[in-house]
Amino acid sequence: MSQSPLLDHLLELRRRLLIGVIVVLALFSVLAFFADDLYSWLAAPMLASLPQGSTLIATDVATPFFTPFKLALVVSIALAVPVLLWQLWAFIAPGLYQREKRLVVPLMVSSSLLFYAGIAFAYFVVLPLALNFLANAAPEGVTVATDIASYLDFVLAIFMAFGIAFETPVAIILLCWTGVTSVTSLRAKRPYVIVGAFAVGMVLTPPDVISQTLLAIPMWLLFELGLLIASLYQHKPPSAAPESD
Template identity: 65%
Template sequence: MTDNSVPLITHLIELRSRLLRAVVAILVIFLCLVYFANDLYHWIAEPLVAQLPEGSNMIATNVAAPFFTPFKLTIVVAMALAMPVVLHQAWGFIAPGLYRHERRLAIPLLVMSVLLFYGGIAFAFYVVFPLAFSFFTSVAPDDVVIATDISSYLDFVLKILFAFGLAFEIPIAVILLCVSGVTSPASLRKKRPYVIVAAFVIGMLLTPPDVISQTLLALPMWLLFELGVLMSSLYSRQRDDQNEEESDVKS
């Protein structure tokens, strides 16, 4: 075994250790929640159930669906709640390889990314779902009985929640692009009309085919883009001031 292979093996051992800690965190949260699996599904189904006509209920078209669907939801919830632990382990692995100024920027970005992801999920659940499901149930023909399958509903909800959580990460993406030098706040401001059009196109592709859901995703994406540009501008200005101070000290 050569000397050059020792650091690599050490990094791999540390990576395995941190991955195991992240998996253990997810498993512990899952075991704490699995007893409440049916309650979790009832909670996530509430936005649709509240809009169903009187006497209508959700159904299970698969024999094993009443067991596996809440079980699947519990796993997803456990992964979402364990995200801070997972990101902490990821940060502990990559932090030693970063410069001091990179660490100062990375920590706020990690915290903000978690909060924005949770914020996107909360926005979709408490704002988008009630409006979207109210629209869907109101346009159903009179001779159609609305009885949604629990597995189909969960797949639909998880896709929308993930789409909104990911869309709310736009400020992080904008900041990283500006910090890495790929673009600049001034260049992004010039491209604002294209960004607005792209936000509505993405909203059309990621949401159900109704104007309400599309707009409720497109508008936050645009506002979050503006937030990312603003924060990038502040960071660039602060970095320029620091560079000027360092130049003055050297001179």
């Protein structure tokens, strides 16, 4: 009998994971038919930055076949993020208080939207500028010929960096809400945060000032947004305290 609750939790976890896997596979089964089109869309910024008549290349025999399918799988996982987060929410919801439930649901929705916003910002703003800079930075006599698999890995790293960076407001709200830190403390550390944002930009983006700045500035602005929202949440505990008494 003592193991029954644990077994129930494990079975519930398996069910939630299975639902997530099924959703990802269902999306992949559809997107696989458009794998080449997806890669053409992804390669558009790179092709636009290359000299006239230049194209991407494949240095491995199987690369032209597997690379588009790899992209289709990654896109399937990205599109399934709201479902995956909902399954996570459904698993942990029974152990949360009502006040916590009211906070978690908006955070999950906003985290999904911010993640997609980060990817969109990277694709439409960062990639064209960064790729154009890198392509024109080649020494005289050097022809830029990028492998399609290497380009995919490069772009996915950029997408992941900006997707995670755009989660800054959610991270700040959670840190303040759980008591790990406070809005006042974070405001006092604002100069260090700005320097840290540029340091993160240097690590996560290509070695050019443009893409580093385009990551650091949104991180700083999202930090300020997170402080604003966290300050609104911090006003609630004092009013809730008399009710608990």
